Amino acid sequence: QVLLAESGGGLVQSGGSLRLSCAASGRTDRIDTMGWFRQAPGEQRALVAFITSAGWTQYTDSVKGRFTISRDNAKNTMYLQMTSLKPEDTAVYYCYADPTIGGRDWGQGTQVTVSS
Numbered sequence: 001q002v003l004l005a006e007s008g009g010g011l012v013q014s015g016g017s018l019r020l021s022c023a024a025s026g027r028t029d030r031i032d033t034m035g036w037f038r039q040a041p042g043e044q045r046a047l048v049a050f051i052t053s054a055g056w057t058q059y060t061d062s063v064k065g066r067f068t069i070s071r072d073n074a075k076n077t078m079y080l081q082m083t084s085l086k087p088e089d090t091a092v093y094y095c096y097a098d099p100t101i102g103g104r105d106w107g108q109g110t111q112v113t114v115s116s
Contacts, residue, residue, distance in 0.1 A: 001024050002025070002031055012114055031100075036096045049084075051078065063082075087114045087115070
């Protein structure tokens with residue numbers, strides 16, 4: 001099992017920036033792809049971005065050009081740099097890890113609130 005802990009959320013004004021971190025522990029040697037989902041009030045959890053162990057990345061259209069996902073395998077940490085934030089980015093952000101063996105692991109979530 002991989003344990004994940006997010007940090008870096010908070011309140012920011014529209015147009016501002018935040019960097020989320022996701023620190024992994026436990027069976028980190030089994031981690032393949034990592035990524036971020038977000039869930040706004042009353043909505044389903046939706047994929048934001050992911051990064052493979054080889055560094056290949058994908059983003060949902062609404063964050064392309066504004067968000068950057070990265071990972072430091074030596075530190076077992078993944079990041080989501082968010083710029084030009086909009087009120088519609090307000091959500092709880094969850095990181096996840098897909099291991100080579102076993103099911104997906106999730107973090108507990110971190111709140112991001114963007115004020116207009």
